[in-house]
Amino acid sequence: MAYKFRALPDHVSYTELRKARNAYGEAIVEAKRQHWEEFLENAAEQDLWTANRYFKEPTGDGGKSHIPTLKVPMEGMDGLLWEINTNEGKAKILAQTFFPEKLDRSLVPEDYDYPEPLSPLSPITLEQITCQIKRLSPFKTSGPDEIPNVVLQKCLEHLLDYLVYLFRGVLALRTYYLGWQIFTTAVLRKPGKTCYEVPKAYRPIALLCTIPKVLTAIVVEDISHMVEKNTLLPDTHFGGRPGRTTTDAIHFLVSKIKAAWGKKRVASVLFLDIEGAFPNAVTDRLIHNLKK
Numbered sequence: 001m002a003y004k005f006r007a008l009p010d011h012v013s014y015t016e017l018r019k020a021r022n023a024y025g026e027a028i029v030e031a032k033r034q035h036w037e038e039f040l041e042n043a044a045e046q047d048l049w050t051a052n053r054y055f056k057e058p059t060g061d062g063g064k065s066h067i068p069t070l071k072v073p074m075e076g077m078d079g080l081l082w083e084i085n086t087n088e089g090k091a092k093i094l095a096q097t098f099f100p101e102k103l104d105r106s107l108v109p110e111d112y113d114y115p116e117p118l119s120p121l122s123p124i125t126l127e128q129i130t131c132q133i134k135r136l137s138p139f140k141t142s143g144p145d146e147i148p149n150v151v152l153q154k155c156l157e158h159l160l161d162y163l164v165y166l167f168r169g170v171l172a173l174r175t176y177y178l179g180w181q182i183f184t185t186a187v188l189r190k191p192g193k194t195c196y197e198v199p200k201a202y203r204p205i206a207l208l209c210t211i212p213k214v215l216t217a218i219v220v221e222d223i224s225h226m227v228e229k230n231t232l233l234p235d236t237h238f239g240g241r242p243g244r245t246t247t248d249a250i251h252f253l254v255s256k257i258k259a260a261w262g263k264k265r266v267a268s269v270l271f272l273d274i275e276g277a278f279p280n281a282v283t284d285r286l287i288h289n290l291k292k
Helices: 012-041 045-056 087-098 126-135 149-154 156-173 210-229 246-262 283-291
Strands: 070-073 081-084 184-189 202-207
Touching: 012 045, 070 087, 081 087, 087 184, 087 202, 126 149, 126 156, 126 210, 149 156, 149 210, 156 210
Parallel strands: none
Antiparallel strands: 070 081, 184 202
């Protein structure tokens, strides 16, 4: 009605439009408030970390966030900054920050005498595939294949026989489909930074193809079981191990400190933040360490 009488700014329909628009806005705010309260009241333990992240990060529509003009030091020009304001330039400088160039030479010593390898992993079973697919978040963002996780979950009974032979073939033939090695890199802001005009204020996440994620999860679980069964990690290793949490690491640290205090000694702790540890990992060196 307001559109029909748009040439008459004092028409009664405009008053009705404003009332309806305000009521709609208030209804949205009230629905958000109720949803937030219900989320907090029914939150499980791991949901508390999600709530904490919501509190710490600035409010706003994350879908509309953009990367501002980036400023990087100019080579050979002390103190001068190079401003990058094009999408192509931002993508290039962020890629250089996230993925440093690999070494030209191998760090693996030649003719190394490795110990006898462990028995190979058992063939992948239907139960393992079913378990991993059910664990997937159904509507998590997909990778280059654009297959949502929910597709595997809804079509599991039709895909299961194909997947088991596919995964077994990958391991038996020691091959890997090249298309599965392609991933989409999404750029996210690191929370709590005062300035987002420098590339290091951002972090990448890799959106992988859906089917190989299932295979990777199965192999990771098998290797983890093999490592624990054969006691290949020291007792003081906590990261990425089943049954060991950050809380366990803190209890271990506190016990060491109190033991030192009990002997009238001073306890000192050195924390190392290794920048770019994962992007700088050298594949052949990692395999060498695993074989050792």
